[in-house]
Amino acid sequence: MSLAVEDQQLKTEDRAGRPAWMEKPKPITQAAKAVTLTLTVLMVILPFWVVIATSFAPGDQINDNGGWALWPREWNVGAYDWVLSNESTTRALMVSLGVTIVGTAASLACTILLAYALARPGVVGGRIVMLMILFTFLFPAGMIPSYLVVYSLGLIDSYWSLILPTMVNAFNLVVMRGFFQGLPGELFESARLDGAGELRILLTIVMPLSKAVIAVVGLFYAVGYWNAWFNAVLYLNDTSKYPLQTVLRGLVTQGDGITKEFSNEGVLTQAPQAIKMATVVIATMPILLVYPFIQRYFAKGMLTGAVKS
Amino acid sequence: MSKIDRLPPVREAGGEVGREAEPPTRPAPPPPPSPASPEPGRRIRRKGLGLGSSLRRDRALLLMMVPGMAYFLVFHYGALFGNVIAFKEYIPFVGVADSPWVGLGNFTALFADPLFWRATVNTLVLSAVQLVFYFPVPLALALLLHSVSWARARKFVQSVVYLPHFLSWVILVALFTQVLGGDGLLNGLLGGGDGKTVVDLVGNPEAFKPLMVVQLIWKECGWGTIIFLAALHNVDESLYEAAALDGAGPWRRFWHVTLPGVRPVVILLLILRLGDILSVGFEQILLQRDAFGPATAEVIDTFVYYNAIVDGHWGVSAAAALAKGVIGAVLIYAANKFAHRLGEQGVYR
Structure with a gap:
């Protein structure tokens, strides 16, 4: 603002x-x-x-x-x-690019859908879902419990372990929901009168009006994936799968x-x-x-x- | 995640109750012929609509929630159950469910561990140092930026100072080592170089706390101004005008108009910082822990990591993390209560 x-x-x-x-x-x-x-x-x-x-x-x-x-x-x-x-740096570059592109797309899709549903007034269960999401700010899941979840899902050494554990960010979700709530309600009314379903309203009306917030939230996600270093240390044993930041770390401190x-x-x-x-x-x-x-x-x-x- | 990132959602929590309780602002549409064929405006809650028909009415929206909610249920609420290993002797090959219960054994072991107390002391001291030397900097920079009336210059400075927020800690540590390290620019300019070390701030335990604070200021103080600038812009311009017309000079306007305008935000951020007092930049410190040595640079979060993932003491580490999380939540609650006593809005009501 x-x-x-x-x-x-x-x-x-x-x-x-x-x-x-x-x-x-x-x-x-x-x-x-x-x-x-x-x-x-x-x-x-x-x-x-x-x-x-x-x-x-x-x-x-x-x-x-x-x-x-x-x-x-x-x-x-x-x-x-x-x-x-160099083989190791180019491979790491590719891993980082792949994780950033796939991760950002997945994160944006989940965030937009959830934020849109939660932005509609009176949606059934909306309040409890929102409270559940806000509770994660007060009491975030720690490193060890997250590791146990990734481990039990069999994602250790999978590239998905670099994406799924951070897929939806509650802050980004709240930002996007706030933006959607700020759009004039008449838009939705007239679209619904024309018989458009929720997904059509989201894709053809809401998203074109929300390019700014999508760009910013997309940047936050992309930067998050691109900069991630520790999750690879935590979830990947196979160093040949390391993303760029983790390889860079080894290169700069140890001269690997x-x-x-x-x-x-x-x-x-x-x-x-x-x-x-x-x-x-x-x-x-x-x-x-x-x-x-x-x-x-x-x-x-x-x-x-x-x-x- | 920096403090600023957490801010707005928590404020949202306060607004949440109010918003939901408000009557719908849109005009109510005519009632639908039957609940099975939804009509425009069906989102507005009507009396007597059962849960079943509400679910049917909202099925498209509920489907949209599924991927995002699945994430929160698995990676947050599912993960919360993982905390039970704080009361177990977790054996990875056996699994969480079948590992034997040990009651409070992990906590007794933890509280008897001098390394844990060393990490706790380091954390608290570093938190206090950050509170004193980092916390006022974004506010000062925001006040300075706010007072710059040449919009172009102000926007340019803003663009530059926001940028470091988007760099990873890995890169930041590399940048700082290149400037302040033993082979770095500062050492060279002061007459060192070619193997001769005059100053090496990266790796000298005495320099640890100042360096952590300087890094934090460099990376986050620009981004941290956003919340203060928003508060400063929300101050009613006519208050300044009225004060000026009443003869208040710049200093008195600052004291009586500007500062009261940012006070709620300052208190809000202080509460959040207090709730976070047991966390100090996990990645930042983990990256530099080995350079400074654990005696100086071990904090609770790095203790948890090394103790669990590296050394395999899962239960004890989980106990440490759980204790930390509970204390953090209690601190936020207490600080918020205290803010209400002072007549402030706080994080939530």
């Missing part, structure tokens, strides 16, 4: 955005604010930059610095070659499978550090690519559904 309100507010404000009654801020206050915010932004960006620069830097430069680079002396894509041709490469003159051509950082960049890339497109939906989607009281 914050950002939605912000949009409306912009129209009534001048370019400086100051209402008439507000006094002009002192230059020193403004300067302090500008400096603080600039530093904040730089502190967020700096670690990204160091990682990107290191991933492209030549081996001897990284070695001379002791493991990092702020500006590559020459831009070298060798580390990316290594990561994208990285060998130093030297030229004929004995100069380090490919620093292990560059390979690690290139893997970090590749593991971050999908989020960085999708983020700007979804980010504008934060205003419309998430907060109108969630923050209303």
